[in-house]
Amino acid sequence: MSYGTMFKGKNNNVCFSENAPSIVFMGKAANTNVYGPTLNARGFTYQYRYSSGYASHIFDSTSPINNQVVAGIALAYNREIIGDGGYGGGSSYVVRNDDGKVAKYTVESYEKPIIFTRYGNPTVMGGLVVKIEDSGSNGPRGWNIWNVYVWLFYSTPGQWAAAANSLELYCFSRMDPNYTSSSTYGLVVKDAAGGTMFHSDVKPAKIQEIMQITTGTNPAVDFSSTLLDSTGTVFSSMSKPAYLSQDWGRLVQKVGSGNNGFEYHQTPFSLSYVSGDDFAANFGNATLFRLTNSTAADSFIGAPKIVFPIIDGADYD
Amino acid sequence: MSYGFKLLDASGNTTMSTDDFGIQIVDDFTVASGNSGSRTYTELAYHNTMFATTMSDIPGTVDHKKVSSHSFLAITITTNSSNVPTVSWVPSNTEGCRIQNGGYYISAGAPQQVKPDTRIIILAG
Numbered sequence: 001m002s003y004g005t006m007f008k009g010k011n012n013n014v015c016f017s018e019n020a021p022s023i024v025f026m027g028k029a030a031n032t033n034v035y036g037p038t039l040n041a042r043g044f045t046y047q048y049r050y051s052s053g054y055a056s057h058i059f060d061s062t063s064p065i066n067n068q069v070v071a072g073i074a075l076a077y078n079r080e081i082i083g084d085g086g087y088g089g090g091s092s093y094v095v096r097n098d099d100g101k102v103a104k105y106t107v108e109s110y111e112k113p114i115i116f117t118r119y120g121n122p123t124v125m126g127g128l129v130v131k132i133e134d135s136g137s138n139g140p141r142g143w144n145i146w147n148v149y150v151w152l153f154y155s156t157p158g159q160w161a162a163a164a165n166s167l168e169l170y171c172f173s174r175m176d177p178n179y180t181s182s183s184t185y186g187l188v189v190k191d192a193a194g195g196t197m198f199h200s201d202v203k204p205a206k207i208q209e210i211m212q213i214t215t216g217t218n219p220a221v222d223f224s225s226t227l228l229d230s231t232g233t234v235f236s237s238m239s240k241p242a243y244l245s246q247d248w249g250r251l252v253q254k255v256g257s258g259n260n261g262f263e264y265h266q267t268p269f270s271l272s273y274v275s276g277d278d279f280a281a282n283f284g285n286a287t288l289f290r291l292t293n294s295t296a297a298d299s300f301i302g303a304p305k306i307v308f309p310i311i312d313g314a315d316y317d
Numbered sequence: 318m319s320y321g322f323k324l325l326d327a328s329g330n331t332t333m334s335t336d337d338f339g340i341q342i343v344d345d346f347t348v349a350s351g352n353s354g355s356r357t358y359t360e361l362a363y364h365n366t367m368f369a370t371t372m373s374d375i376p377g378t379v380d381h382k383k384v385s386s387h388s389f390l391a392i393t394i395t396t397n398s399s400n401v402p403t404v405s406w407v408p409s410n411t412e413g414c415r416i417q418n419g420g421y422y423i424s425a426g427a428p429q430q431v432k433p434d435t436r437i438i439i440l441a442g
Contacts, residue, residue: 023342114345114372114438130433131375149375172342187324200324203332207340207440210368244438247373249389303389304409307370309340309440315332 022175022198023205025316026113029105029148029169035160036102102130103164105148108139113146113171114205118242118313120166122272125159127152127167129245143176150245170242170316172205209235209310211279215249217299225277232276240313243271249302271308340366344439347374348406350388355405356439362400364441369394369404372436390435404439 107113115129131149139145148171154163177195179202186200198204209227216222227235235241272280324333343361348354361367369392391409396402 112345114342128373130373174345200326200332203326205342206333207342210340210440212368244370244372246371247433301389302409303371304391307368307440309342309368309370309438 022202023114023172024175024199024202025205026109026143026171026173027107028316029107029113029115029171031164032104032106033161033164034104035164101152101160103127103150103152103160105150105164105169106135106145107148107169107171108141108143108145109171109173110143110176111173113148113173115148115245116170116172116242116309116311116313117150117245118168118170118240120168121162124156125152125154125163125166127163128247129169130247143173146171168240168242168313169245170311170313175199175202203316206311206315207309208238208241208312211235211277211308211310213248213279213306213308215300215302215304215306217301219281219300223300225279227277230277235310236275238310238312238314240317242311242313244309246306246308248306249300340368340440340442342438343441345436347434347436348390349434351408353405353407355403357401357403358439358441359401361402361441364400364402366442367394367402367404368440369406370438370440372438374434374436388433388435390437392437402441404437406437 112132112134115132117127117129119126127150129148130151131147133147133149135145135147137145148169150164150167150169152160152163154160175196175198177191177193177197179196179199181199181201183201187198188196188200189198191197209229211225211227213223213225229235274280323331326332344356344358346356358364371390371392389409390406392404392406394402394404
């Protein structure tokens with residue numbers, strides 16, 4: 001840079017500069033207690049295939065999907081099942097078992113928020129942000145109110161409200177360049193156009209750690225992860241680690257093989273820290289895989305590389 | 318800390334310090350499902366570290382009678398001789414709930430497919 005302000009940290013990384021607007025804390029999204037319908041109430045009809053042909057089954061309020069046995073496989077909540085294609089010259093089927101409701105939250109934010117999720121009960125409940133939309137109204141600070149939709153996961157049927165209430169959604173946005181304050185102390189950084197790039201009145205998004213996961217088709221042997229602090233000291237010192245909410249893939253547990261096979265496609269409830277640069281992905285009460293342990297998932301479909309920025313939610317409570 | 322920079326809030330809590338990793342979120346944009354592309358950041362030639370991550374964002378109304386087919390992205394970051402970074406993305410695996418011929422139907426109407434957009438979030442420091 002030839003002019004302006006820039007601070008670099010001990011790792012030669014830039015803490016802030018006038019070249020980049022700060023991403024600052026907007027607040028925690030509030031649960032509106034508005035939930036979408038469950039799968040059982042949606043009137044889905046699923047067609048499935050088994051060894052001697054295929055048939056369909058209507059999962060509705062009188063015949064809920066939970067505890068149904070299809071082709072010898074007991075269906076459980078929160079599972080997507082995708083069968084092999086090609087049977088009978090191209091007939092194939094999809095069964096999606098997703099009792100998880102979608103919950104609606106709201107937050108006031110200058111721009112569409114970037115959201116970090118803290119799981120309060122990570123072994124049995126979780127959720128991921130699937131949509132953020134402008135509600136069309138403004139909040140007391142003059143910024144938009146955003147509707148945040150979260151796809152909930154829970155291992156016990158009917159626990160959607162508990163799952164929604166177990167989540168904390170930390171929302172961040174670009175700094176409002178028109179922000180002014182009556183503060184008589186602190187630090188302000190402005191860009192060449194006079195826009196506020198940093199202001200000590202508001203808390204910056206302080207990325208404490210970044211976990212990078214390199215995936216593969218076999219979670220048992222192909223996955224690896226790294227942390228900025230490879231000792232794990234920074235990670236383990238956080239009291240409320242919160243991850244950027246993202247849909248990062250599907251773990252697959254295959255049952256059977258060939259035309260008669262079924263695959264359980266599972267979305268993990270949560271990503272939990274184990275030690276060092278190791279992590280585990282949990283589904284319900286079971287750990288699907290741990291980098292340091294055995295696996296319950298046979299394969300993975302998703303992004304080849306996943307980056308999880310991590311904040312400490314306690315910094316914003 | 319014996320040297321460096323530290324910013325405190327009115328309660329005396331450290332909100333930023335040169336002891337931090339100092340990673341900033343520097344960009345945030347949305348790409349439609351299945352699209353590929355790239356962005357070059359000449360203003361970030363100062364960067365020492367850079368990452369790209371994603372969030373899902375379903376376009377339109379959230380409708381429980383829709384099923385999703387998520388296109389996961391493969392993202393790469395390269396730098397030129399002036400340390401100017403370029404972020405590139407291409408579709409990787411597409412997964413979620415797949416719609417296939419003869420697969421299923423929704424009793425209340427024809428199947429609808431929603432393909433979530435992907436927000437790409439760039440972090441640098």
